[in-house]
Amino acid sequence: DRVCVLGKTVVDNLFETVEPVGQTVKIKNVGFHVVGVMKEKGASGWRNPDDQVFIPYSTAMKRVFGEDYLSSISIQANDGKLLEAAETEVTELLRKEHKIAPNKEPDFHVRNQAEFMETLEESNQTFTNLILGIAVVSLVVGGIGIMNIMLVSVTERTKEIGLRKAVGAQRSDILVQFLVESTSLALVGGVVGIGVGIGGAELVTSFWEWRTLVSPMYGIISFVVSALVGIFFGAYPAWKAAKLHPIDALRHE
Known part of the structure; x- marks a missing residue:
């Protein structure tokens, strides 16, 4: 029988506003009557199971491929x-x-699909480790950049620090001030990074039709890590500012 079942992506490409069931599609100039639509599964890696058309194998052999044999068969077990x-x-x-x-x-x-899944899992783990390494290097480089900015800030604001101490500010006040500033810088960078990540995920979904998931938990973790980076790399500049003697600071040119 010349009937077919369409994947969700095929339906979106061919029938934007029209109900597909009951329509006719042509495969190699052979008309097929649409009798159903597959439930959306979502893209996985380079494969998109929604971008498929299912027709009876006997019809495919005779009318589409012109062959009397099957090149591949997929079989699913009831239990892994x-x-x-x-x-x-x-x-x-x-x-x-x-x-x-x-x-x-x-x-x-x-x-065996289990062998394929094991290989895929190893590839995913390697890719995850690579991304993690890049992330760590990026955090260190960003942290060093924050530390350098804060050291320059301490140098440029030496008189301000001396004046604050002269009017009664404690070391802890100066320490907290610069830690807050370094942490704020890191958090701004973290928010921008999270935004770029979400935007990148949306672009991947739009251009390649891969299903991407942005977990709120990872967003929170990224935010916390950014704050910790700001505190860690801002600790030395803050300590340097806090230990300045007010008289020496006021004399600074």
């Missing part, structure tokens, strides 16, 4: 624990159907 048993069973069945002797090499390949 049964993958190896299912692989063995499929292999034995195909050897029997292809009439392959036990001592002969098969003319087909059976791939």
Whole structure:
């Protein structure tokens, strides 16, 4: 039968405002009657399972590909624990159907999804570690930049610090002041970074149709880490400002 079921992405591309069920689409100049739409799954890596059209395999072989064989078959086990048993069973069945002797090499390949997922997990972990390394280097470089800015600020505001101490400001007051300033700088950078990250995720979703998820928890963690970076790298400039003697500070040119 010339019927088909469309993925969500195909529907969005072909039928923006029209109900797809009941319409006709052409595949290699062969008309197919749309009988359903698949539930949206979302893109995964470079694959987009929503960007597919499903038709009966017999119709595909005869009318679309012009072949009398299938190049690949996907089989799903009822339980992940049964993958190896299912692989063995499929292999034995195909050897029997292809009439392959036990001592002969098969003319087909059976791939276990568990092996693919393990490789994918290793790749994801490597990518995560790479991103983490870049993030750490970026934090250190940004922190050093904040420290340098605050050291310059302490030097330029030496008289101001001396004047504050002369009118009664304690070391702790000066320390807190500069820590607040360094932390504020870091937080501004953190907010900008979070905004760029959210914008980048939206761009990826728009251009490549990958489903991206921005977790509020990671946003909070980023905000806290930014504050800690500001405190850590602002501690030395703040301490340097706090230990200035008011007389020496007022004499500073």
